[in-house]
Amino acid sequence: MRKNQLTKEKTCAFYASDYHFEMISLPYIEKNLEDNKDIIVLTENSLEDTMRTLISNINLKEEKKKKIININWKNDDLNKFKQIKEDIDKNKNMILFIKGNKNYINNINENIQKWVNKRENVKIIDCYNIDEINNEMVDIIGKYQNVLSVRGETKIENK
Helix, strand or coil: CCCCCCCCCEEEEEECCHHHHHHHHHHHHHHHHHCCCEEEEEECCCCHHHHHHHHHCCCCCHHHHHHHHCCCCCCCHHHHHHHHHHHHHCCCCEEEEEEECHHHHHHHHHHHHHHHCCCCCEEEEEEEEHHHHHHHHHHHHCCCCEEEECCEEEECCCC
């Protein structure tokens, strides 16, 4: 396990804009919704408008579009923390996307660690704005096992 890894498995992603984040995460979200996993997106800014625009312009069945739109894309951390707690109490499989600046990601991770610590049914994907962390990318990647990109999730090889 990599240093600073508090849960069983963590993944990182890097985005240039909200639309870029959505394009990276959408295929992954779609696949995991099919596998009946709960998707929770903790985000520093609301993604509701950009996600609606994106969904309206992609070729997916209406049923799948509706499932994706029904994810809470707003900046609504309090209600999302309640949902995480409920899902953990019910032992549901879930994926948590944490998208924002480095401080936001660190604060959210600190707040949820007591609930998700070493749980195999919880996957966390920390999503960093590339413009904010460009000089720190190598250090950040060193804290994760996987990276999510437009090609999907890839294992990070040890050097």
